[in-house]
Amino acid sequence: MIQVCDVIARYGYFSLKKVSLLISAGECFALIGPSGAGKTLLLETIMGVKPPAHGRILVEDADITTAPPEQRRFSYVPQDLALFPHLSVPENIGFGLRIRNTPSTEIDRRIRSVASMLRIESLLSRRDVRSLSGGEKQRVALARALAVEPRVLFLDEPFGALDTSTRRQLHVEMRDVQRRLRLTTVLVTHDLDEAFALADRIGIMIDGGIEQVGQPRFVYENPANLPVARFLLVENILRGQCVGAGPAEGERLFRVGDLMIAAAHGEPITPDRACWLGIRAQDVEITPEVADGPGSCTEEGSPAVIEAVRRHACTCTVLMRSLSDQVRLEGQLSSRREATMRLEPGQRVRIRIPSRRVLIFPGEDAAPVAAGSSG
Amino acid sequence: MSRRCILLRRLASWPAVMFFLVVGCNERPGSDGKHSPGTSSRPDSSGQASGVTLELFVGSATKPPVEEAAQVYENATGTRMLLHFGGSGKMLAEMKLARRGDLYFPGSSDFMEMAKRERLVLPETERRVAYLIPAINVPAGNPKGIKGLEDLAKPGVRVGIARPDSVCVGLYAAEVLERNGYAARVKPNIVTHVESCEKTAQLVAIGSVDAILGWEVFHYWQPDKIETILLKPNEVPRIGYLPIAVSVFSKEKEQALKLIEFLVNGQGRESFRRWHYVTTLEEARTYALPDTPVGGEWRLPEEW
Amino acid sequence: MVVAARRLLGAQRDMIRNRFDAILLTAVGVSTTLMLMLILVQGAYTGAKAPLRALTEHDVQHAIYLSFITSGLASVAAILLAIPTGLALARIQFPGRWLVESLLIVPIVMSPISLGVALLLIFRTEAGTWIEDHLIRFVFEVPGIILAEFFLAYAISVLVVRSTFSAVDARLEQVARFLGCTPWQAFRHVSLPLARNGIIAAFVLGWVRAMGDFGASSTIAGAVKGKTETMPVSIYLNLASVSLDRAIALSLVLTFVTVVVVIMVGLLMRRSS
Numbered sequence: 018m019i020q021v022c023d024v025i026a027r028y029g030y031f032s033l034k035k036v037s038l039l040i041s042a043g044e045c046f047a048l049i050g051p052s053g054a055g056k057t058l059l060l061e062t063i064m065g066v067k068p069p070a071h072g073r074i075l076v077e078d079a080d081i082t083t084a085p086p087e088q089r090r091f092s093y094v095p096q097d098l099a100l101f102p103h104l105s106v107p108e109n110i111g112f113g114l115r116i117r118n119t120p121s122t123e124i125d126r127r128i129r130s131v132a133s134m135l136r137i138e139s140l141l142s143r144r145d146v147r148s149l150s151g152g153e154k155q156r157v158a159l160a161r162a163l164a165v166e167p168r169v170l171f172l173d174e175p176f177g178a179l180d181t182s183t184r185r186q187l188h189v190e191m192r193d194v195q196r197r198l199r200l201t202t203v204l205v206t207h208d209l210d211e212a213f214a215l216a217d218r219i220g221i222m223i224d225g226g227i228e229q230v231g232q233p234r235f236v237y238e239n240p241a242n243l244p245v246a247r248f249l250l251v252e253n254i255l256r257g258q259c260v261g262a263g264p265a266e267g268e269r270l271f272r273v274g275d276l277m278i279a280a281a282h283g284e285p286i287t288p289d290r291a292c293w294l295g296i297r298a299q300d301v302e303i304t305p306e307v308a309d310g311p312g313s314c315t316e317e318g319s320p321a322v323i324e325a326v327r328r329h330a331c332t333c334t335v336l337m338r339s340l341s342d343q344v345r346l347e348g349q350l351s352s353r354r355e356a357t358m359r360l361e362p363g364q365r366v367r368i369r370i371p372s373r374r375v376l377i378f379p380g381e382d383a384a385p386v387a388a389g390s391s392g
Numbered sequence: 393m394s395r396r397c398i399l400l401r402r403l404a405s406w407p408a409v410m411f412f413l414v415v416g417c418n419e420r421p422g423s424d425g426k427h428s429p430g431t432s433s434r435p436d437s438s439g440q441a442s443g444v445t446l447e448l449f450v451g452s453a454t455k456p457p458v459e460e461a462a463q464v465y466e467n468a469t470g471t472r473m474l475l476h477f478g479g480s481g482k483m484l485a486e487m488k489l490a491r492r493g494d495l496y497f498p499g500s501s502d503f504m505e506m507a508k509r510e511r512l513v514l515p516e517t518e519r520r521v522a523y524l525i526p527a528i529n530v531p532a533g534n535p536k537g538i539k540g541l542e543d544l545a546k547p548g549v550r551v552g553i554a555r556p557d558s559v560c561v562g563l564y565a566a567e568v569l570e571r572n573g574y575a576a577r578v579k580p581n582i583v584t585h586v587e588s589c590e591k592t593a594q595l596v597a598i599g600s601v602d603a604i605l606g607w608e609v610f611h612y613w614q615p616d617k618i619e620t621i622l623l624k625p626n627e628v629p630r631i632g633y634l635p636i637a638v639s640v641f642s643k644e645k646e647q648a649l650k651l652i653e654f655l656v657n658g659q660g661r662e663s664f665r666r667w668h669y670v671t672t673l674e675e676a677r678t679y680a681l682p683d684t685p686v687g688g689e690w691r692l693p694e695e696w
Numbered sequence: 697m698v699v700a701a702r703r704l705l706g707a708q709r710d711m712i713r714n715r716f717d718a719i720l721l722t723a724v725g726v727s728t729t730l731m732l733m734l735i736l737v738q739g740a741y742t743g744a745k746a747p748l749r750a751l752t753e754h755d756v757q758h759a760i761y762l763s764f765i766t767s768g769l770a771s772v773a774a775i776l777l778a779i780p781t782g783l784a785l786a787r788i789q790f791p792g793r794w795l796v797e798s799l800l801i802v803p804i805v806m807s808p809i810s811l812g813v814a815l816l817l818i819f820r821t822e823a824g825t826w827i828e829d830h831l832i833r834f835v836f837e838v839p840g841i842i843l844a845e846f847f848l849a850y851a852i853s854v855l856v857v858r859s860t861f862s863a864v865d866a867r868l869e870q871v872a873r874f875l876g877c878t879p880w881q882a883f884r885h886v887s888l889p890l891a892r893n894g895i896i897a898a899f900v901l902g903w904v905r906a907m908g909d910f911g912a913s914s915t916i917a918g919a920v921k922g923k924t925e926t927m928p929v930s931i932y933l934n935l936a937s938v939s940l941d942r943a944i945a946l947s948l949v950l951t952f953v954t955v956v957v958v959i960m961v962g963l964l965m966r967r968s969s
Binding site: 480481485503510558559584586588 | 918924938
């Protein structure tokens, strides 16, 4: 439906790498990445706010690269929503329809239909959009965008300013509406959860270039490279050396400092080759060492010492180091679980990492991320 | 409540107090002329008069020579000269409002008469400094070939004058036209009245009009831009003179009189001669007839 | 008087919440006093009857009428040019924009008389004389007043319009474009309504400057009684013939008339917002 061909977007001195994308009709595509990656710039270039320095953009096989915005039949909800302050709620929603000289009965019908879809019928009597709450404004902005029945909907950090519970609720409703209308949607966000909730496919954008495109779950489990892995919150990135085959089928054994870690994921690595290993904190299984007692002679896992315990609302981050202090690791448990274990700094534990959860990235020059710095 | 807060609150309310003060303590107009000439408070040491300042309100008809003469006087005596230039009427108005000044030096006797009537000058101190001859002025090169009053009535000739009701040179212009019977014929060609002496001269200096009725001496103000076409001697209805008098507000009357002497009889006269102003009555009469009146007043007809 | 002052203090007790507010209100007090003083000293000099009597005179009525017509037309023309110019300066990053912005204030930077002289010189050029001979006469005519006042009103209006449009979020126009607006429609339905009050203010400021002009308009149009004598010119001429009472009376009339119009416009702005 949308074809982005070799587009280079530029703004002042900031220039994106060449981008090519294909977005299918009815799909919701999320561009995610850290701040400053160029997501909004790419979005605006595809939309037509800024012309690309190079390349073409096709929509339904028609080249719209030079078409003016009002002919593209896109709708845009920017980050600050840009509701028209001098118009009432129904006037905002019906703005696009009035401009296109839609008959007023049709305008009223569509306003009501869109308002009921987004459950804002009660707001239709409001005259001043500035007095609406954050969530209400969001819905009105969406209603305004949907009322004109666009071909594509573009959203820039749509729910950024809202509190978590409102945001989650809007995620569900938005997904619902998007699926029901089969509306092609392109959105930009830095929030992983939001991308997962809304998108059929995601594109990870880092430093001006798209590093990986795919379905959310797949990308999450299989980051293409280190920068993507870091963005996707792989907390532990360790430098290791392959020392041979691991115990089980398809495993490789890596020496990381004074730890031996087996990995069964990723490309085959030849022995003696250095590379980076990525381990998610939630995949590190932590068992406190029991000095004596029944069933304590399980020698599974490597020994480690707890350096710090950080308790959040639902999870608990545990910072550990290997016995010889060469390796630092971050682990994560649910708060409830930690409460039963009652971990303390200085405590000795045993850690076990399932080999299939270890990500292997062949030797790159990217700087290592010390364990614990993402906490 | 802190003391500072109270103080600030009081401060914020003094506008109201000011209001009542201003409205209440106002002087009525008409009390101006009743100020008795005060005695000079400064010791008069003739010869070494440094420390004395003389303030002059001067009509701009005499700006070039007065500036020069004032400088000479200041160098010679050390008296500081403070000069105000502008329209004669405006100068009188300013002197009257500000209630200060040592000398009034307008560009015509009409304004001096007004000053005497309003008791703003000491009539016994009036002297004549120089004479002004009304004439036709044209832009350099005389593009329309004006030779006399007759030519001002030709179709297509654009004539400018000063406002007859408020500027002396304008009043003279009206008088010239009326007394010589050209008023009806030239009036259609008068495209503008301007509000000051300098603006009148500027009209031909820039070339906005083909001719003005101004002073003969305008040519010397900007020799490369303004030419003078003299009127025939019988066409000059009145010889204007430049009067000077001591202001009633002066606190340096002795010094003021000394300056008048300087301008009329002393070296100041040289400045006026150098700028080609007519300084003797005999010379003035060469432009007119032996019995042409000098000074006095002329009433402006209603239709002007 | 004491009672009035005390009541004034009492009212201020509610308005002043802290020391900073007190300082701000003091500034208001000082400003108001200064302006009131200007008016009151004049009123005290002439009394109330002289200005009212002046209003009945034909010459004065003509001068007021001329001032209104010329400044009205001049400021309307000025705002019509100022709106697209101000919008362009606010929205479009064209090369040399900084230079253009500095140029546009030239009419109010040069002394009004210089502006008049410059206009006179324009009409001495070939193009100028052609315009005078075949289109409109400006020199020494009423259109000259309108032209001079136009320059002055424009220089002020364009600055205010520019800052007004800068304050209107460009993103609103973007969204409007995507909703189907051509650039003109986006301007008309979004930017213009939001800029309304600023544009009115720009118009009023330009008009006020035009109303009060003396130097520029008198230089290009002369000061012919009954033809090109506007109120400021009339005031000057009266001063020049030492008719102080009349000059000040006219000054009060001009001030009063202008202030009334400004107040009316202010009410209009407030009522429809």
